[in-house]
Amino acid sequence: MIHFENVIKTYENQQALTGVTFHASRGELLFITGASGAGKSTLLKLIYRALEPEGGSISVNGIETCSMKTGHVPELRRSIGVVFQDFRLLSGRTVYDNVALALRIRGMAERALKAQVMEVLKMVGLRHKADCWPETLSGGEQQRAVIARAIVAEPVLLLADEPTGNLDPDTSAGVMRIFKEINSRGTTVIIATHNRDLYTGTGRRVLRIAGGRIEAESIG
Secondary structure (H helix, E strand, O other): OEEEEEEEEEEOOEEEEEEEEEEEOOOOEEEEEOOOOOOHHHHHHHHOOOOOOOEEEEEEOOEEOOOOOHHHHHHHHOOEEEEOOOOOOOOOOOHHHHHHHHHHHOOOOHHHHHHHHHHHHHHOOOHHHOOOOHHHOOHHHHHHHHHHHHHOOOOOEEEEEOOOOOOOHHHHHHHHHHHHHHHHOOOEEEEEEOOHHHHOOOOOEEEEEEOOEEEEEEEO
16 A cells, blocks of 8 residues: 655755655555654655655555656645644534535535535534534534545545644544544555554554664564
8 A cells, every 4th residue: 555665855964765665555544653754654754745855765555656747746646645643624614614625626516515515514413503604613523524525535545643742642542433433444554643542452563763874663
């Protein structure tokens, strides 16, 4: 599903990633952990081509992203859902409209769109909040809305960057249950986190990154 081979990424002459090699299998739930600044976010951005590497090769869902033309990047991203730590919900739109936006861009008919949006909101426990404004939601509810927005178009890959960084332990556990449910339906899920509680006892692969390198692999 994802293959990194000797990937190098540099910011202003400082290497953020140095010779990173790893793979993620289709349908896997994989954790990437490490301290702030270790390179977790950079790695995720390379997957959905928000950044390009200075060296190495990256393959995502059979696509060699380093050699793809810029005009093909939107096609790649349509197969990937991204959950950001800072939510990035549109304040001028309701929860329903925030989630529906990706489907409207794709030109989905309104009746089918509504059914799909409401089903996803039900899955994350926000169906009753469909007509609410993002600023009226709690932090946990906002994060669930972000997850709904990321998965409504049924991506084959879901990336989550510190998805519980601003949440309390109970709310974090609820968010993780949603990720596991999404993964159980066949979506490949990669979660970047510094929170050990998210992966401890999961039985899933954990890659530890430090100083821009994958320094260890273990089972959570």
